[in-house]
Amino acid sequence: MVRLQPDARPALSAPLDIGELYRTHAATVARWATRLGGPSVDVEDVVHEVFLVAHRRLREFRPDAKPTTWLFRTTDLIVRTHRRRARLRAWLGRAVAREEPAGALAVVSPVEDLIERERTQLVYRAMDALGEKYRSLFVLYELEGMSGEEIATLTGINPSTIWVRLHRARARFVARVQTLAAREKDST
Amino acid sequence: MSQNPRFTVDRLMGRAHRPGSPEETAARHLYSAANRPVPGAVALARVRGRLNASLSRRSGSPWRWKTIVAVFALGMSLGGATAAAIWRVLPGITKRASATAAPVRPVDRIGRARARAPEAPLPVVSPPLPETRAVSDGVALARPIAAAPSARKPSPSAPIAPAMALVAPTQAGRPLRHPSTGDTVVTAHEVVPVPVVSSTTNVRSSDANVAPPLSSTAAPALARVDSSSVSVGAAPHARTTVASRDLAEEARLLGLALQQLHRDHDARASLKTLDEHAARFSGTTLKPEADLTRVEALLALDRRGDALVVLDGMWLTATSRGRSLAVVRGELRAGAQRCPEAIPDFSQVLDVSPADTLAEKALHGRIACLISIGENGAARADAQTYLERFPSGRFASEVRRVLTSADRH
Numbered sequence: 001m002v003r004l005q006p007d008a009r010p011a012l013s014a015p016l017d018i019g020e021l022y023r024t025h026a027a028t029v030a031r032w033a034t035r036l037g038g039p040s041v042d043v044e045d046v047v048h049e050v051f052l053v054a055h056r057r058l059r060e061f062r063p064d065a066k067p068t069t070w071l072f073r074t075t076d077l078i079v080r081t082h083r084r085r086a087r088l089r090a091w092l093g094r095a096v097a098r099e100e101p102a103g104a105l106a107v108v109s110p111v112e113d114l115i116e117r118e119r120t121q122l123v124y125r126a127m128d129a130l131g132e133k134y135r136s137l138f139v140l141y142e143l144e145g146m147s148g149e150e151i152a153t154l155t156g157i158n159p160s161t162i163w164v165r166l167h168r169a170r171a172r173f174v175a176r177v178q179t180l181a182a183r184e185k186d187s188t
Numbered sequence: 189m190s191q192n193p194r195f196t197v198d199r200l201m202g203r204a205h206r207p208g209s210p211e212e213t214a215a216r217h218l219y220s221a222a223n224r225p226v227p228g229a230v231a232l233a234r235v236r237g238r239l240n241a242s243l244s245r246r247s248g249s250p251w252r253w254k255t256i257v258a259v260f261a262l263g264m265s266l267g268g269a270t271a272a273a274i275w276r277v278l279p280g281i282t283k284r285a286s287a288t289a290a291p292v293r294p295v296d297r298i299g300r301a302r303a304r305a306p307e308a309p310l311p312v313v314s315p316p317l318p319e320t321r322a323v324s325d326g327v328a329l330a331r332p333i334a335a336a337p338s339a340r341k342p343s344p345s346a347p348i349a350p351a352m353a354l355v356a357p358t359q360a361g362r363p364l365r366h367p368s369t370g371d372t373v374v375t376a377h378e379v380v381p382v383p384v385v386s387s388t389t390n391v392r393s394s395d396a397n398v399a400p401p402l403s404s405t406a407a408p409a410l411a412r413v414d415s416s417s418v419s420v421g422a423a424p425h426a427r428t429t430v431a432s433r434d435l436a437e438e439a440r441l442l443g444l445a446l447q448q449l450h451r452d453h454d455a456r457a458s459l460k461t462l463d464e465h466a467a468r469f470s471g472t473t474l475k476p477e478a479d480l481t482r483v484e485a486l487l488a489l490d491r492r493g494d495a496l497v498v499l500d501g502m503w504l505t506a507t508s509r510g511r512s513l514a515v516v517r518g519e520l521r522a523g524a525q526r527c528p529e530a531i532p533d534f535s536q537v538l539d540v541s542p543a544d545t546l547a548e549k550a551l552h553g554r555i556a557c558l559i560s561i562g563e564n565g566a567a568r569a570d571a572q573t574y575l576e577r578f579p580s581g582r583f584a585s586e587v588r589r590v591l592t593s594a595d596r597h
Contacts, residue, residue, distance in 0.1 A: 018243070030231070043231075048238050116220045126217075167197045173214060178210040178213060181213055
């Protein structure tokens with residue numbers, strides 16, 4: 001797992017250029033989108049939309065602000081929109097989850113591949129029950145491996161609030177995973 | 189709940205939990221989610237292309253808005269004009285309907301004109317006509333011809349504009365007669381302008397063969413331009429045009445396949461389009477692109493064997509795309525128990541750039557392959573290399589396990 005270090009990259013020189021912004025942050029945005037969205041979200045679509053929004057709002061960007069904070073907020077909002085759409089599609093009975101191309105997975109055995117996919121889907125189902133304000137913090141902490149301070153810098157939320165939310169999110173997540181795993185075991 | 193700001197929460201992953209405990213189950217599942225692959229360089233380059241296309245489209249947005257506003261204004265004005273016309277005509281009709289006890293049969297414009305003022309001269313030709321078009325198949329031959337002033341009022345000498353042959357399709361064979369003069373007249377809504385070839389109309393004989401200009405006396409008879417009589421001469425650049433048309437058609441098919449795959453996420457439709465492409469265009473310059481798209485579509489459908497067949501026949505370069513495909517081919521070969529063939533693919537990737545994301549995947553794949561063919565020493569060396577280069581990589585925990593088990597044995 002690659003850890004994000006928001007402060008590791010040098011601040012972009014003003015004025016902000018969308019090409020430079022893409023070169024510097026596209027991989028990070030793609031990783032956020034992958035982690036936040038889960039299997040139901042098309043990561044390429046999200047990255048595309050994030051940078052379209054960034055291009056549209058480039059003039060509103062304050063030079064003293066960090067691009068990562070801005071991009072994370074945009075990514076988070078767009079991922080939420082995509083997840084809502086995916087839920088709506090699921091509700092309407094259309095395609096539910098996008099399957100990732102098998103070739104993109106690093107797991108060699110197809111059986112392992114299947115197990116990994118099922119586990120991933122279970123994790124995201126459990127995280128969907130957390131609620132938005134807990135979910136993104138939990139993803140950043142557990143999947144991205146960020147520290148509380150890094151999350152606070154990225155999201156602008158008070159560190160104490162972050163810890164409280166992480167504590168609650170963790171308890172709910174563990175309980176939910178336990179329930180879902182038991183349910184799956186019963187069904188098999 | 190502690191309100192202490194120093195209060196922290198332990199991570200689920202990376203910690204020892206009691207076996208079978210809820211935390212251990214959650215951590216095990218979280219590992220799977222954390223190991224989900226993120227889009228690589230190829231995917232990001234693809235998004236970059238889409239972004240560039242979107243931004244270039246967006247740069248023309250002021251014109252788009254102007255077009256939208258113009259179309260809206262045009263629509264509003266046309267709608268307003270239509271509404272005004274109805275508003276003006278409707279009271280007359282209703283008044284007439286109420287005045288006469290007998291039911292009014294629907295009358296055409298000529299009938300109404302006669303009913304209103306039988307003694308008045310009939311309108312013959314209406315407002316400026318639109319661009320002249322051929323009657324049958326829409327071959328435009330002449331420039332717009334404005335109605336001659338003399339044609340606006342009927343006169344015995346010139347009942348119809350001399351520069352134009354007028355046709356009344358609905359009244360074919362039954363020309364209308366002026367009640368007083370007996371001259372042939374038609375009204376604007378029944379007029380279909382046909383091309384008139386005259387000395388002033390610049391139509392080359394090689395472009396089209398058309399009937400000679402019709403005189404006013406010939407007007408009642410239907411004047412038509414037969415589409416079969418329009419013959420296009422052989423162009424000097426015909427061969428070039430056909431070739432460029434083929435290329436355009438091929439590019440269109442390929443673009444459609446890409447769109448179906450990436451935008452619509454319909455890999456089956458994309459494959460159908462690619463099959464059509466393969467049937468129509470084989471061995472062309474766009475074939476490598478088609479093959480790559482086919483590989484992506486097959487992988488999206490989880491048809492790894494078919495994808496591997498296509499990839500087996502491809503020669504992969506050392507570009508970033510080629511390296512990415514080499515990793516995919518290596519993984520597919522490894523999955524198909526063809527590890528001896530997969531190892532050169534992974535090595536090819538590692539030779540070019542040993543420390544990027546692709547290299548990480550390639551190294552991981554090579555370790556797996558080496559283990560499966562019993563080359564434990566080489567696998568161990570690769571595992572150590574992996575941990576040196578990617579200590580917190582996606583497969584670091586798995587590689588550590590491999591090393592630990594190798595140490596035990």
